[in-house]
Amino acid sequence: MTALHGIRILDLTRLLPGAVATQLLRDFGAEVIKIEPPGDGDYARTFLTEGGKSPIFEATNRGKKSIVLDLKTAGGLEAMLTLAESADVLIEGFRPGVMDRLGTGYTVLHARNPRLIVASLTGYGQSGPYKDLAGHDINYLSLSGVLDLIGVKDGPPVIPGVQLADLAGGSMQTVIGILLALVARQQTGVGQHVDVGMMDGSAALLAIPLATGARSRRGDDTLSGRYACYHVYRCSDDRWVSVGALESKFWINLCRELDLSHLIADHFAPEPRQAEVKRALAARFLQRPAETWFDLLGSKDCCVTPVRTAAEALKDLRPSPQLSDTPASPGGPAPALGKHTREILREN
Numbered sequence: 001m002t003a004l005h006g007i008r009i010l011d012l013t014r015l016l017p018g019a020v021a022t023q024l025l026r027d028f029g030a031e032v033i034k035i036e037p038p039g040d041g042d043y044a045r046t047f048l049t050e051g052g053k054s055p056i057f058e059a060t061n062r063g064k065k066s067i068v069l070d071l072k073t074a075g076g077l078e079a080m081l082t083l084a085e086s087a088d089v090l091i092e093g094f095r096p097g098v099m100d101r102l103g104t105g106y107t108v109l110h111a112r113n114p115r116l117i118v119a120s121l122t123g124y125g126q127s128g129p130y131k132d133l134a135g136h137d138i139n140y141l142s143l144s145g146v147l148d149l150i151g152v153k154d155g156p157p158v159i160p161g162v163q164l165a166d167l168a169g170g171s172m173q174t175v176i177g178i179l180l181a182l183v184a185r186q187q188t189g190v191g192q193h194v195d196v197g198m199m200d201g202s203a204a205l206l207a208i209p210l211a212t213g214a215r216s217r218r219g220d221d222t223l224s225g226r227y228a229c230y231h232v233y234r235c236s237d238d239r240w241v242s243v244g245a246l247e248s249k250f251w252i253n254l255c256r257e258l259d260l261s262h263l264i265a266d267h268f269a270p271e272p273r274q275a276e277v278k279r280a281l282a283a284r285f286l287q288r289p290a291e292t293w294f295d296l297l298g299s300k301d302c303c304v305t306p307v308r309t310a311a312e313a314l315k316d317l318r319p320s321p322q323l324s325d326t327p328a329s330p331g332g333p334a335p336a337l338g339k340h341t342r343e344i345l346r347e348n
């Protein structure tokens with residue numbers, strides 16, 4: 001049995017954040033029905049295609065079902081509302097107000113099915129000064145304060161190589177919100193509206209800066225490069241290792257393993273001494289390849305790891321989270337557009 005067995009989710013989202021959220025829910029047993037518009041369907045189907053298919057769409061829609069409905073027609077609208085009567089969750093990613101204009105807003109949906117949980121995933125949430133603005137990951141990170149903290153000291157903000165706002169601020173916050181609402185429904189018997197804004201969701205990444213009074217500076221904090229003990233170093237093969245020896249025991253082990261015991265007392269030394277410590281470690285790590293350093297130091301409790309590419313890391317990655325009794329059960333391939341329309345509408 002899977003954790004979300006018997007949960008039916010209607011997915012009206014497009015592109016990445018909504019797809020990743022419902023993919024995780026699908027992997028843990030929920031039935032996810034993509035409601036796509038006629039024509040090309042979800043825009044992600046034609047994004048960066050290879051051999052006629054989008055690898056991104058295929059990876060984020062495994063095992064889901066697809067139906068085609070034109071919500072701008074009376075028939076399509078009524079079919080969607082009928083589906084909502086038997087659903088547990090509906091997730092949408094339109095700009096605020098669009099669902100109301102279509103006749104599928106939360107008030108209408110709640111009247112048809114009081115147990116339905118409606119999750120709205122947008123850039124800036126359903127209210128506030130930015131709610132109607134267009135945006136992407138880089139914009140949400142900018143307005144949330146996250147982008148200002150990414151980069152090296154005295155350098156410009158750096159665009160991250162992964163979609164932090166879309167996925168951590170959007171997809172994961174949506175999953176959390178839906179699961180919380182499902183738990184609440186067990187107690188109340190009633191669904192509710194889950195409002196997720198990717199700008200606001202990105203603020204969850206600011207736990208330390210906000211806790212310390214928002215005094216953080218790009219590339220110059222304890223966890224962003226100020227100290228040699230939490231830094232990255234180039235190796236002899238032009239690859240990199242990361243060092244996370246924050247605690248004294250790890251720093252002591254690292255200095256001893258590198259034959260730099262004279263630096264133990266300089267763990268958190270101020271400048272200009274800290275720069276000298278960084279240069280000493282940099283010179284030492286340049287003597288061997290990154291993976292060799294991992295072989296030598298990985299098991300020595302000094303928190304040294306190679307900086308691997310995503311392709312290299314795949315062999316060690318597992319689905320997350322790991323549940324002992326109701327684990328994930330990844331589905332089959334992504335559905336063809338409208339593959340399940342007749343089947344699902346006939347059932348309802």
